[in-house]
Amino acid sequence: MNAADFRLSRDGRVTPAAFIASPNCDARPPGARIDALVIHAISLPPGCYGGDFIERLFTNRLDPRAHPAFVDIADLKVSSHFLVDRAGALLQFVPASMRAWHAGESKLHGRECVNDFSIGIELEGCDHDRFTAAQYDTLSKLAQLLRARYPAIRPERIVGHSDIAPGRKTDPGPHFDWQRLRALLATPATAATAVTNATNATNATNATDARATKTTVAPPRA
Numbered sequence: 001m002n003a004a005d006f007r008l009s010r011d012g013r014v015t016p017a018a019f020i021a022s023p024n025c026d027a028r029p030p031g032a033r034i035d036a037l038v039i040h041a042i043s044l045p046p047g048c049y050g051g052d053f054i055e056r057l058f059t060n061r062l063d064p065r066a067h068p069a070f071v072d073i074a075d076l077k078v079s080s081h082f083l084v085d086r087a088g089a090l091l092q093f094v095p096a097s098m099r100a101w102h103a104g105e106s107k108l109h110g111r112e113c114v115n116d117f118s119i120g121i122e123l124e125g126c127d128h129d130r131f132t133a134a135q136y137d138t139l140s141k142l143a144q145l146l147r148a149r150y151p152a153i154r155p156e157r158i159v160g161h162s163d164i165a166p167g168r169k170t171d172p173g174p175h176f177d178w179q180r181l182r183a184l185l186a187t188p189a190t191a192a193t194a195v196t197n198a199t200n201a202t203n204a205t206n207a208t209d210a211r212a213t214k215t216t217v218a219p220p221r222a
């Protein structure tokens with residue numbers, strides 16, 4: 001899948017992302033304006049990649065007997081709008097227009113209940129690993145797409161879960177490269193792909209090299 005070809009439907013569904021509907025969502029409060037992006041990291045079991053455990057968690061189908069780490073989380077009612085796996089593939093669980101349940105107890109710039117006004121993006125990862133070039137590529141293009149639709153998502157309102165729930169959450173963790181994301185977002189989508197390639201020439205997971213430079217993603221707004 002080429003992230004450059006992402007499109008956003010009226011209700012905030014991205015194509016061509018796989019859409020797996022999560023029941024863990026509801027309507028945003030009346031008048032709520034979407035003006036923040038929250039970046040998370042998740043891996044299930046912790047530190048392991050692949051498999052379908054994350055989508056099972058977000059759709060209330062995680063078997064607590066499948067792994068000891070699942071016992072305490074299987075009954076959680078949580079979700080995120082998006083998940084970017086290690087290969088950069090995009091999954092969506094909740095339309096952006098709806099409220100996903102990703103932030104928990106949280107506060108951003110003095111405002112609580114961040115779920116009300118944010119979009120949650122999970123990256124498959126953990127505190128101990130770097131994220132892949134393909135993940136930065138998909139994440140930056142998704143963020144550009146969302147910012148074009150919801151321009152109130154200013155750069156300073158793209159934050160980590162740890163920023164809105166300090167002391168309680170650590171994701172996306174110390175290996176998430178905020179500078180790299182900011183650079184990608186400050187660059188038109190076509191150039192963003194080039195930056196990604198240039199900075200990750202040695203990264204074996206880089207899946208962007210063969211990608212066309214053509215894009216339909218709008219450049220970010222200042």
Ligand SMILES: [Zn+2]
Pocket residue numbers: 039040041102161169171
């Ligand atoms: Zn999180």
